[in-house]
Amino acid sequence: MSIDWTSATAPDLAAFERLADEAFERLPPSFRELARSAVLRIDDFPSEEVCRELEAESEFDLLGLFTGVGLAHAEAVPATGRTPNIVHLYRRPILDYWAEHEETLGAIVAHVLIHEIGHHLGLSDDDIDQIEQDAA
Template sequence: MSARESRPESHPGDDLLAWKAPALEEFERLAEEAFARLPRAFRDLAANVIVRIDDWPDEETLDELEAESAYDLLGLFRGIGLAEAGEPMSGQFPNMIWLYRRPILDYWAEHDETLGAVIAHVLIHEIGHHFGLSDEDMEALEAQAG
């Protein structure tokens, strides 16, 4: 269910306070839709990356990255990027991306972008770490996914 579908059907004059932020399952679907809009070659290369949706980053991650607040981290890539990849080692964890729902929702509330655009931005940025892409490369991908 998209952010639009997560709120009751509205008519002019309806109470906007009845709208709800998307739950984890809805947010996951929005992330899947954002991924599906990425260029096919990019998706194919990132096909083995696991995407997880959590409400917040864990304390260990926040400490490791020296984040001042849980709101500072919208997403995270953990793994071995394609530029560094060699032969897989026994016991090696899969490449994973985390999208953090609550910080992303907070960012969305403060900016003039759609929630889908914010999710796509974070997803592209984190997948970009997997590929070792520059900021300019990631901006070009965002424009294509637009």
């Protein structure tokens, strides 16, 4: 069976958001519940300001980012004037990474999502790795 590639396109922002939402729903329930307060935002690229602050050489260097006050530090920071916690996924860098690796797009999105939510929760890299294994 051949595949008709003539109409194939990369997922746009809306399709990418659906993919990220589906990846989120597949995460372990306890992990998902702790992350419900964070907003999931899909952008094509990180802003120039973010790239500058994180000293990224290119806008393709960042696949995702957590901004806000993580749960581990929430009590130490007054809620007045606090911006919402946001998990950013950057569509174009993720698609670029996908094109260069043998992982599925869904697996990459889930990995970045788990990693950034892990920052929100204040988890260690070992904890994040374990959640990724549980979600697989």
